Amino acid sequence: VDIAARGSKQRDKAHIRKTKTVHFDYQYGSYDLEVPYTEIKLSDTPGVGPNPPFHDYNTEGPKCDPKEGLKPLRLDWIRDRGDIEDYEGRARNLQDDGKRAIKRGRATKEWRGRTHQPMRAKDHPVTQMWYARHGIITPEMQYVATRENCDVELVRSELAAGRAVMPCNINHPEAEPMIIGSRFLTKLNANMGNSAVTSSIDEEVEKLTWATKWGADTVMDLSTGNDIHTTREWILRNSPVPIGTVPMYQALEKVEDDASKLSWELFRDTVIEQCEQGVDYMTIHAGVLLRYVPLTANRVTGIVSRGGSIMADWCLRHHQESFLYTHFDELCDIFAKYDVAFSLGDGLRPGSLADANDAAQLSELMTLGELTERAWAKDVQVMIEGPGHVPFDTVRMNIELEKAVCKGAPFYTLGPLTTDTAPGYDHITSAIGATEIGRYGTAMLCYVTPKEHLGLPNKDDVKQGVIAYKIAAHAADIAKHHPHAQDRDDAISKARFEFRWLDQFNLSYDPDTAIAFHDDTLPAEPAKMAHFCSMCGPKFCSMAISQNIRKAFGGAAAQEQIVKDSLAGVAADAQPAAADGVVSANVLSPEEIRAGLDAMSEKYTAQGGKLYSTAT
Ligand code: MP5
Numbered sequence: 001v002d003i004a005a006r007g008s009k010q011r012d013k014a015h016i017r018k019t020k021t022v023h024f025d026y027q028y029g030s031y032d033l034e035v036p037y038t039e040i041k042l043s044d045t046p047g048v049g050p051n052p053p054f055h056d057y058n059t060e061g062p063k064c065d066p067k068e069g070l071k072p073l074r075l076d077w078i079r080d081r082g083d084i085e086d087y088e089g090r091a092r093n094l095q096d097d098g099k100r101a102i103k104r105g106r107a108t109k110e111w112r113g114r115t116h117q118p119m120r121a122k123d124h125p126v127t128q129m130w131y132a133r134h135g136i137i138t139p140e141m142q143y144v145a146t147r148e149n150c151d152v153e154l155v156r157s158e159l160a161a162g163r164a165v166m167p168c169n170i171n172h173p174e175a176e177p178m179i180i181g182s183r184f185l186t187k188l189n190a191n192m193g194n195s196a197v198t199s200s201i202d203e204e205v206e207k208l209t210w211a212t213k214w215g216a217d218t219v220m221d222l223s224t225g226n227d228i229h230t231t232r233e234w235i236l237r238n239s240p241v242p243i244g245t246v247p248m249y250q251a252l253e254k255v256e257d258d259a260s261k262l263s264w265e266l267f268r269d270t271v272i273e274q275c276e277q278g279v280d281y282m283t284i285h286a287g288v289l290l291r292y293v294p295l296t297a298n299r300v301t302g303i304v305s306r307g308g309s310i311m312a313d314w315c316l317r318h319h320q321e322s323f324l325y326t327h328f329d330e331l332c333d334i335f336a337k338y339d340v341a342f343s344l345g346d347g348l349r350p351g352s353l354a355d356a357n358d359a360a361q362l363s364e365l366m367t368l369g370e371l372t373e374r375a376w377a378k379d380v381q382v383m384i385e386g387p388g389h390v391p392f393d394t395v396r397m398n399i400e401l402e403k404a405v406c407k408g409a410p411f412y413t414l415g416p417l418t419t420d421t422a423p424g425y426d427h428i429t430s431a432i433g434a435t436e437i438g439r440y441g442t443a444m445l446c447y448v449t450p451k452e453h454l455g456l457p458n459k460d461d462v463k464q465g466v467i468a469y470k471i472a473a474h475a476a477d478i479a480k481h482h483p484h485a486q487d488r489d490d491a492i493s494k495a496r497f498e499f500r501w502l503d504q505f506n507l508s509y510d511p512d513t514a515i516a517f518h519d520d521t522l523p524a525e526p527a528k529m530a531h532f533c534s535m536c537g538p539k540f541c542s543m544a545i546s547q548n549i550r551k552a553f554g555g556a557a558a559q560e561q562i563v564k565d566s567l568a569g570v571a572a573d574a575q576p577a578a579a580d581g582v583v584s585a586n587v588l589s590p591e592e593i594r595a596g597l598d599a600m601s602e603k604y605t606a607q608g609g610k611l612y613s614t615a616t
Helices: 003-014 075-080 099-104 128-133 139-148 152-161 201-214 228-238 247-254 264-277 290-296 306-318 328-338 359-377 392-405 426-439 459-479 487-497 501-507 511-521 542-553 556-572 590-606
Strands: 015-026 029-040 054-056 084-086 119-121 187-192 218-221 243-245 281-284 341-344 382-386 411-414 444-446
Touching: 003 015, 003 501, 003 511, 015 139, 029 075, 029 139, 054 487, 119 328, 128 139, 128 152, 139 152, 187 201, 187 459, 201 218, 201 228, 201 459, 218 228, 228 243, 228 247, 228 264, 243 247, 247 264, 247 281, 247 306, 264 328, 290 306, 290 359, 328 341, 328 359, 341 359, 359 382, 359 392, 382 392, 392 411, 392 426, 411 426, 426 444, 426 459, 444 459, 487 501, 487 542, 501 511
Parallel strands: 187 218, 187 444, 218 243, 243 281, 281 341, 341 382, 382 411, 411 444
Antiparallel strands: 015 029, 029 054, 084 119
């Protein structure tokens, strides 16, 4: 029996992507918004009745042929506002795909699916922040309010204040709007992308579909190898979630890895190329200033950010301030034309506990605070990237500092890893830090896979990373008392207690693994109805014993009577209830209590020593 295949068939049968239709009217148009959710079908509780299906946030998007791409969900919403223009865009340039494409005269696998002409703003920024600040509630805002089950005014006001971002480039109309901010569900990002050494376009598209199937809210394409432009085109046209990139990686490819040859003009052109393609947010390491580079000289692990080290190298070679910093306002003007959000990169993040919270890291954060305000002045959306490796007890300080310095802009953290000692398990070392930082308000958690520090993640690593971060984000939401965050826990606990095994599997984040682990020891079909598993066997199952206790003593009327009797006993002896509401029934002497207990012990033995006997 192929247990893994059986688990995934089981999941696909019970997890159904559905949409809820919400009618939305405003000054620019009238639409029926189809907002997605996952319905998890549940079985009946035997002898009691049906359990309602569980509704969950869904990121996997509608099914499509990857060669065709997704339908442009937002195209009418964008066009109907009347504030954009179509234009020619940059010409196809083989340099965008690297040396091999130039030699070949084409990319390995040109995109031939659905496409559209690039669009850009005509007279004012077309960012969701601009609309929010002008009091306009867009279909995108209504869509996320429905998705998050919250008031649309909360969405608008958080966007206007910069405390939330909605990454949604007008040239990525396929994406389903989503929001990142501490008042909303904690989100998670999955990184992927090829490298010079490994991976193909098909594999990257497959990883994207795979990551969103397991719940990634955004995906970053961090490709640094061949066919960067074309790989990104395939990813964007197939992505129902916002896509982020680090444009510096492609810029460096274009100068054949010689950082000294980078220039503002080349970088600007690369950014526009990616804006026209539809990248929703870009990591810009504009806080790595020339004067901060020496602060890293005595670190144990130096500069671990790829983008950060490229910029530091450029600054030192030219002995000039970073062009990302000196041209930052121009970048804002470009982003405002397409609604691309900044993810201000932490180029000086600590790469080890030894370097955590040092002068380099904190100096850069101060600069990110300054840049946040400059972007907001131009109505451009901003999030702030955070560490890295930090000891657990300083995790909270990191988010509090970010909130203060960056005026509440959403924090987007890479873990953080709370120990350096477990290569191969860094999805765990980092999910620990991610839970803690999420609990105090980090809006999006960037996953770390088990391959971190060791190699490019494959499909299974992507899944391990996503699941670890689903757990971290969810635990953080519960700790934050996010409305209804605990509903899924309550539903799965009820299923577990009632031995509804299939429901327990289906309500778990990874039903395939849950069912495989169960079936490892008890594969036969009847075991899915059994009131035990192989952990304790039939005689020692605590849940089965508890169910028996409930049957004997658990009726609502019986419970009520027990409470009434004990309260009456307490009152009769004039023992007031303790201030915290706990009843303290200290009415007998220790000797009397002992004698009573001994009497009951004798009675139990006399009855044959059975835990349960029929009530007479
Ligand atoms: C990068 C990353 C790339 N790994 N994750 C996020 C969220 N943003 C950017 O990192 P870098 O700084 O170039 O190493």
